[in-house]
Amino acid sequence: DAMVIQNPRYQVTQFGKPVTLSCSQTLNHNVMYWYQQKSSQAPKLLFHYYDKDFNNEADTPDNFQSRRPNTSFCFLDIRSPGLGDAAMYLCATSRDGTGTSYEQYFGPGTRLTVT
């Protein structure tokens, strides 16, 4: 089945130790998104790629970076995780996203714990 896959599902990292979360999709969608979701809150958009074009949200900390080496894969890098970065990280995809809106399909998320 076509889907959005996130690995790992659970990640524990130490304070200040770089960590990378991965997302892959078999939907062949143009747009890939990274959201941060803290407990009992709505998902917060960090950035998205439209094809190879990177779009950062204005309030996304510099500590968060992303790479999209090809259509199928997208990575979230947290350079120096702090305790406040502990959250669920959600990857989503949509077929398109310019000028009008398309359905976004979410992966199962990666739960990040910072010790």
Added chain:
Amino acid sequence: GENVEQHPSTLSVQEGDSAVIKCTYSDSASNYFPWYKQELGKGPQLIIDIRSNVGEKKDQRIAVTLNKTAKHFSLHITETQPEDSAVYFCAASFSKFYFGSGTKLNVKP
């Protein structure tokens, strides 16, 4: 930017009853309104959506209504079942999603 307000924050209903969740938005340019269901420890799952050229859409026990003039839209779940228990998020979008704050629905058997 867009501002989406969602009410109530928690909703408890008896199995078989109906549940209604309401959202308002501020940006008249928003033209797409999805609803997501999120179960504990899982990613949001799209359950129904509506575009601004439609006033109502139904899919079995789930329906969504949209009032563009008043800038509000609602999710209706009929004949609720315990497996409907989850957090529901609305969103409004033109080019990116603005989520509501979520409603925790508890369906009591």
